[in-house]
Amino acid sequence: MNKLNFLQPDKNNLNTYLYTGVILVGLSIFIVFLNSFFNKDIISFLPGSISFFLPLILGFIGLHLIRIDYSGLKFLDSINKNINTNNFNAFLSLLIVFVVIKSLPPLLSWFILDANIAGDSKDVCTGSGACWTYIKIWFNRFMYGMYPNAEQWRINLSFIALAFLGTIGFFATEKFKKYLTLYYVVVYPVIAFFFIFFFISGGPIFFDFSYGIIAAVISVIIGFFIPSKFKMYYFIIVPITLYILLKYVFFYEELIELGKLEALEWVETGAWGGLSLTFIVSFFCLIFCFPIGLFLSLGRRSDFPIIKYFSIGMIEFWRGVPLITVLFMSSVMFPMFLPEDMFIDKLVRVIIAISLFEAAYVAEVIRGGLQALPRGQYDAAKSLGMGYWKMHILVILPQALKLVIPGIANTFLALVKDTPLIFVVGLLEIVGMLNLAKTNPEWLGFAMEGYVFASVLFFIICYAMSKYSYNLEQKYKTER
Amino acid sequence: MSDKIIQITEMNKWFGDFQVLKNINLEVEKNKKIVVCGPSGSGKSTLIRCINRLEEHQQGSIIVDGNELTEDTKDIEKIRAEVGMVFQQFNLFPHLSILDNCTLAPIWVKKMPKNDAEELALQHLEKVQIADQASKYPGQLSGGQQQRCAIARALCMEPKIMLFDEPTSALDPEMIKEVLDAMVNLAKAGMTMIVVTHEMGFAKEVADEVIFMDEGMIVERAETKEFFANPKSDRTKLFLSQIL
Numbered sequence: 001m002n003k004l005n006f007l008q009p010d011k012n013n014l015n016t017y018l019y020t021g022v023i024l025v026g027l028s029i030f031i032v033f034l035n036s037f038f039n040k041d042i043i044s045f046l047p048g049s050i051s052f053f054l055p056l057i058l059g060f061i062g063l064h065l066i067r068i069d070y071s072g073l074k075f076l077d078s079i080n081k082n083i084n085t086n087n088f089n090a091f092l093s094l095l096i097v098f099v100v101i102k103s104l105p106p107l108l109s110w111f112i113l114d115a116n117i118a119g120d121s122k123d124v125c126t127g128s129g130a131c132w133t134y135i136k137i138w139f140n141r142f143m144y145g146m147y148p149n150a151e152q153w154r155i156n157l158s159f160i161a162l163a164f165l166g167t168i169g170f171f172a173t174e175k176f177k178k179y180l181t182l183y184y185v186v187v188y189p190v191i192a193f194f195f196i197f198f199f200i201s202g203g204p205i206f207f208d209f210s211y212g213i214i215a216a217v218i219s220v221i222i223g224f225f226i227p228s229k230f231k232m233y234y235f236i237i238v239p240i241t242l243y244i245l246l247k248y249v250f251f252y253e254e255l256i257e258l259g260k261l262e263a264l265e266w267v268e269t270g271a272w273g274g275l276s277l278t279f280i281v282s283f284f285c286l287i288f289c290f291p292i293g294l295f296l297s298l299g300r301r302s303d304f305p306i307i308k309y310f311s312i313g314m315i316e317f318w319r320g321v322p323l324i325t326v327l328f329m330s331s332v333m334f335p336m337f338l339p340e341d342m343f344i345d346k347l348v349r350v351i352i353a354i355s356l357f358e359a360a361y362v363a364e365v366i367r368g369g370l371q372a373l374p375r376g377q378y379d380a381a382k383s384l385g386m387g388y389w390k391m392h393i394l395v396i397l398p399q400a401l402k403l404v405i406p407g408i409a410n411t412f413l414a415l416v417k418d419t420p421l422i423f424v425v426g427l428l429e430i431v432g433m434l435n436l437a438k439t440n441p442e443w444l445g446f447a448m449e450g451y452v453f454a455s456v457l458f459f460i461i462c463y464a465m466s467k468y469s470y471n472l473e474q475k476y477k478t479e480r
Numbered sequence: 481m482s483d484k485i486i487q488i489t490e491m492n493k494w495f496g497d498f499q500v501l502k503n504i505n506l507e508v509e510k511n512k513k514i515v516v517c518g519p520s521g522s523g524k525s526t527l528i529r530c531i532n533r534l535e536e537h538q539q540g541s542i543i544v545d546g547n548e549l550t551e552d553t554k555d556i557e558k559i560r561a562e563v564g565m566v567f568q569q570f571n572l573f574p575h576l577s578i579l580d581n582c583t584l585a586p587i588w589v590k591k592m593p594k595n596d597a598e599e600l601a602l603q604h605l606e607k608v609q610i611a612d613q614a615s616k617y618p619g620q621l622s623g624g625q626q627q628r629c630a631i632a633r634a635l636c637m638e639p640k641i642m643l644f645d646e647p648t649s650a651l652d653p654e655m656i657k658e659v660l661d662a663m664v665n666l667a668k669a670g671m672t673m674i675v676v677t678h679e680m681g682f683a684k685e686v687a688d689e690v691i692f693m694d695e696g697m698i699v700e701r702a703e704t705k706e707f708f709a710n711p712k713s714d715r716t717k718l719f720l721s722q723i724l
Contacts, residue, residue, distance in 0.1 A: 379534050380571035380630075384585035384637060385561025394588055398575050476575070 009068050017065045018076070024062030028055040029097065036102045056094060063090040122443060134446040135453050138437045142430055142453070145273015151265060154202070155276050158195040165191060179224075189287050190217055196280060202266045215242035269347040270426065275457065277429040281351060282416045288355035289415065290408075293362025298392065300367060311363070318360035324421050326353045331425035350422050358415045365407035369400035402476045409469035413462050430454055483510045485641060485672055486531060491540030493526065500526050501537070502696040508641075513673045515683040515704075518693035519719065524676040525568075527693070528643045531674070532563050545640060561589055564634030568646040570626040572618035578605070578629050579614040582636045590637065597636070604632040608662040624655025628662050635666075642666065644675040680723060684708060692716045 009017040032055050034040045043051045063084050071077060083093040114129030117136060125131035135142070144152050165188060169180050190213065219239045272280070299311030318326075330353040331346060338344065373396060381391040401408075420431035428436055434450040437443060486508040493501040500523045508514055516524045529535040530542060533549050533556055542549045547559050573581050582601035586592040592600070605611040608628035610621075618626055627647055634642060644663065648656040660682050667673055667686040677683070683690055683704060690707040692700040692715075700707070700716045711717050 374569070374571075376567055376569050376571035377573065379529075379565075379567065380573070382534060383532055383560055383563070383565035384633070385557045385589045386585065387557045390588055394584055395573055399573070402575065 006065065009065050011068055011071060014068060014071055017068060018071075021062040021065030024058045024065065026062075028059035028062065028094070029101070031055045031058075032098050032101050036105050055098065056091075059094045060087075060091060063094065125446075130449050130452070131446050132449065134437075134443055134449050138433075138443070138450075141274060141437065142433050143274045144276055145428055145433055146271040147267060147273065147276070148265075148271070151202075151267060154199050158199045159276070159279070162192055162195060186220070187217070189284075192283065192287075200267070200272070200276075200280075201269070212243060214246060215239045218242060269345050272347070273428040273430075274433050275430045277427065278416075278419050281347075281354065281419045281422060281427075281429065284351045285354045285358060285415055285419075286412055288351070289358040289362055292355060292359035294366055294397075296359060296363035297366040297370060300363065301370060314356075315360045315363050318357050319364070321357075323354070323357050323418055324424055326357050327421055327424050329353075346425055347427065350425055350427060354415065354418065354422075358411060358418075361411045361414075362408060365404050365411055366400060368407065369402075369404035370396065372403055373399055402473075405469055405473045405476075409466060412469075413465060416461060416465070417458060430457065484508070485510045485545055486674075487541075487543040488531075489541050491530070491537050491542060493523075493530065493535065493537045493539075500696050501530070504540070504698060506691070506698065506701075508672065508674065510640075511670050511672055512688045513667050513671075513686050514675070514689050514691060515687040516674065516676045516691045516693060517678060517680070517683065517719075517723075518699075522693045523696040524693050525645050528565075528645055528674055528676055531641075532560055532565050532643060534565075557589070561585075561637050562639050563641045563643060564637055564639035565643045566627070566630050566634055566645065566647045568649050570618070570623070570630045570650075572626055572630055572633070574618050577615055577617055578610065578621070581618065581629060582633045585633070586636050601632070601636050604635045605629070607635075607665065608632050609658075622655060623651045624658045627651060627655070627659045631659075631662055631666070641672045641674070644673065644677065646676050646678070648677065648679055678723065680708075692719065694719075 004013055004016065009021075031043060034042060041051065043054055045051075046054065064087065066076060067080055067084055067090070068076070069080070071080075084090045110129045112129070114127040115132055116125045116127055116129070117132040118124055119133055120137055122131075122134070124133055140149065140152075144155060147155060169184065172180055193213075216239055219235065219242060222238070223234060296311045296315055299307045300315065302308045302311070327350060330349040334349060335344075377395060377399065378391065381395040386394065419429055422429060423432040423435070431454055434447075434454055438447045438450060484507050486506065488504050488506040491501060491504040492499065504527060506527075516527065518524050526535055530537050530549075531544060533542075536551070537549075544559055545562060547555070549556070549559065572578075573584065576584060579598065579601055582605065583594070583597040586597040586600065587594055602611055602614065605614055608631055610625050610628050610632070613621055613625060613629075618629070621629065627650075631647075647663070648659050651659060656679070660679060663673075663675070663682065664686055673686075675682070675687070687704045690702060690704050691698055692707070692711075692713075694715050700711060700713050702712070707716075708720070711720055
C-alpha cells in the first residue's frame with residue numbers, strides 16, 4: 001500500500017480517500033439535517049463555537065479528500081469538476097447545501113405542513129403557516145375582479161377561444177403558412193378585440209364603430225381571393241357598401257332600440273379586474289406597443305426632419321415621464337381636453353397610455369438592433385433595386401429584430417409587471433384586488449399569502465414569456 | 481449614344497471638405513470590360529458606388545442606360561435593378577438561405593413567380609458552381625463560395641451592367657481563383673463589367689481597357705495591352721512597377 005498523504009490525495013489510494021471523504025461529507029450534511037428538521041443537536045456536547053462550525057469543517061475536509069483528478073469514476077469527476085474545483089469553491093458549495101437544508105423546514109412548514117386550506121372562514125386558520133383558505137375564498141375575485149359571478153363564463157369562454165385561436169399556427173398546413181404572419185399581426189388582434197368588446201364587455205351588439213371594423217375585416221378576408229387587377233376598385237367600393245348595408249339595412253337603429261338585438265348584459269370596465277384584466281391589458285399593450293415602437297425607431301433614423309424630430313420627441317417624452325404620472329394624466333387630465341359629449345373608456349385610455357409609454361422603450365431597443373447591422377446589408381439591398389420599405393421588411397428588420405429578441409422580451413416582461421400600476425385610475429387587476437382584499441375587515445392580516453400568490457402567478461407568466469423568447473432566439477439562429 | 485451604357489461627365493464628389501473624385505469623365509460602351517486600378521484611397525470604390533448611386537455625386541452628370549442620376553430620380557430602384565453589384569465583404573443576407581438570397585430580389589422587386597425565380601437562381605448558382613450549396617446559410621460557406629453566391633445573386637436580377645468592388649480582396653489566395661474563374665466566365669458571356677481590383681492577371685486576361693486612378697482623378701485610360709506594355713504617365717509606371 002502506498003503512503004497516505006492527506007494533504008495531497010491521489011489516485012493510488014483512491015478507495016481510502018474516497019470512503020473517508022464521503023463519510024465526512026455525509027456526516028456533516030447529516031448533522032445539519034438533524035439539526036434543521038428534527039431540532040436535535042447531536043454535537044451539543046462540544047463548546048458552542050466549535051459545534052457551530054464543526055459540520056462546515058468536516059465537510060470541507062471530506063471534499064478535500066475526494067478531490068482527486070482523473071479518478072476514473074465518472075460521477076466523482078463530474079462532482080469535482082462542477083462543485084469542488086478548489087478549496088474556495090468547495091467551501092461555497094457546502095455553504096449553499098447547508099443554507100438550502102436549513103431553510104427548507106421553515107418554508108415547508110409555512111407553505112404546506114402548518115398551512116390551512118380547509119373551511120371557508122378566517123377562523124380555520126389557526127396554524128402558524130399560511131392561510132390558503134384566504135386565497136381559496138378570494139380566488140374568484142383575484143381572477144375576475146368585480147365581474148358579476150353569473151357572467152364569468154363569458155371571460156372563460158373568450159380566453160379559451162382566444163388561446164385556441166392563438167395555437168392555430170401549430171396546426172397550419174403548408175398552404176396557409178405564408179398567411180400566418182398576417183393572421184397573427186392583423187386578424188388575431190381584431191378577433192381578440194371582438195371577443196373583449198362584444199363578449200366580455202357585452203351590451204348592444206352593434207353600433208357604428210363596430211360596423212366599420214366588421215366591414216373592413218370581411219373585405220380584407222375576401223380581398224385575398226380577388227384578382228389583383230380589380231383590387232383597387234374592390235377595396236374602395238366593398239368596405240363602404242358593407243358599412244352602409246350594415247348600418248341601414250341589416251341593423252338599423254330601430255331594431256337595436258327595440259331591444260331585439262340587445263345581447264349580453266353590459267359589464268362596465270370598472271368592474272373588470274383580477275388576473276383576467278392583467279391578461280387583457282398586457283395583451284393589447286404588447287400588440288400595440290410593438291408596431292408603434294417599430295415605426296418610432298424607423299422614424300428616428302429617417303431622413304425627413306419632420307418625421308425624425310417627431311419620433312425623437314415622442315421617444316424622449318415617453319421615456320422621460322414615470323408611468324404612474326402618465327396613467328394619472330390619462331384618467332384625470334386627458335378627459336378635460338375632450339369635447340364634453342365625447343367619452344373614451346378608462347380601460348382604453350389606460351391601454352393607449354401604457355402602449356405609448358412602452359413603445360418608446362421598444363423603439364430604442366429596436367434602434368439598437370438597426371444600428372448593429374453593417375452598412376453593407378443596406379448597400380446590398382439597395383443595389384438589388386429594393387426601395388425603403390422592401391429593404392427594411394425583407395432584409396433589415398428580420399435581422400435587426402432577431403438581434404433584439406432578448407431586449408424586446410425584457411421590455412415586454414417589464415410591461416407585464418407594470419400593469420399593476422393601473423390601480424391609480426381605479427382599475428384593479430390582480431395586485432389591486434389583493435390590496436382590496438387585504439383591507440377587508442374580515443380578512444385582515446393575510447397580506448403575505450396574497451403577495452406570495454401573486455408573485456407565483458407573475459413568475460409563471462413571465463417565465464413562460466422568457467422561455468418563449470429564448471426558443472424564438474434559437475429558432476431564428478442561422479449563423480454557424 | 482446608343483452603345484454608351486454609362487456616361488460620366490465632369491463629375492465631382494466631396495466627403496465633407498475632402499474631394500474624393502475630381503473631374504471624372506468616363507464612357508463605357510456596351511459589353512466592354514473595364515478594370516479600374518489604383519492605390520488605396522484613390523476613389524475607385526467611390527466611383528463605382530456612384531454609378532449605382534449608393535453614393536451621391538455633387539457636380540456633373542452620370543447617365544446610366546439613358547437615365548440621368550439626379551437627386552430627384554424617382555425610379556432610382558429601377559436603375560439599380562439593372563446594375564448588379566458585388567461587394568468586397570460579400571454582404572449576403574445571413575438570415576436567408578443561399579437560394580433565398582438569390583430569389584429574394586427577383587420575387588419582390590421584379591415580381592417574378594417563385595418557381596421561375598428559383599429555377600433562374602439555380603441556373604446562375606450552377607454557373608458559379610455552388611448549386612449544391614443552395615439550401616445552406618451564408619454563415620456555413622467559405623469566403624469564396626459566399627462571393628460566388630453574391631455574384632449569382634446579382635446575376636439573378638439579369639442586370640445590364642455588373643460592378644465589382646474589389647471582389648477578391650477579402651479572400652485568401654486559393655479562393656481568389658474560384659471567384660476570378662466565375663468572373664472570367666461571366667466576361668466571356670458578354671456582360672458589361674466594371675471591376676475594381678488589384679488582380680492584374682485578371683485585367684490582362686479579360687479587360688478591354690484599364691483605368692488607373694490616383695487621388696480622385698483618372699490618371700490614365702488605355703487598352704489593356706497598351707496599358708501594361710507602355711504606360712504613359714510616371715505615376716502609372718511607378719504603380720505598375722510595384723504591383724507586378
